[in-house]
Amino acid sequence: MSGPENVDRVLITAAVVLIVVAGALLLVRVNRGPSMLDRAIALDVFAAVVIAGLGAKSAYARDSFYFPIMLVLAFLGFTGSVGIARFIAVRDKPRPRPRSAGKGDRG
Template sequence: MSGPETVDRVLLTAAVVVLVVAGMLLLVRIWRGPSMLDRAIALDVCAALIIAGLGARSAAALDSFYFPIMLVLAFLGFTGSVGIARFIAVRDRPPAHRRPAGKEGKG
């Protein structure tokens, strides 16, 4: 193996190790929470880690087969994050301020 090929292998191995460690930390964040928003962000990061893992696999194999899959996963991750954010925004919206009955017009 030549010098550049060795450097490529070392960098790809380091990237995979970082992705695995990030995945383990991500699972801890999903498990512990503490809030629903933390879990939602962790799931969005999970999609990004899967995309990064596919990118590393594609670079290691010198194959562009995974690029359309990565694009679809990025789209699904984005739409999922927007959907979860809208759900949380509706759920956490404070109730509308209402005046007590019989108090209209009195200041």
């Protein structure tokens, strides 16, 4: 192996280590998330971490086999995020405040 190939392998290995650490921290956030929105965002970021892991594997193997899979996962992550955001937006819609019978109501 030449010098640049060794540097490539070291950098890809460091990237995989960081991706694994990020995935572990995201699983902790999914488990401990105080709200459903925190868990949903963590799962969306987890999809991005999986895509990054597949990209690192493709770079390490110097193979483009996983690119279509990464594209499909990105599409699913996006549509899932939009669906969750829409669900939460409908659920958390502000309710109309009841009229108070004191201020400004002079019958």
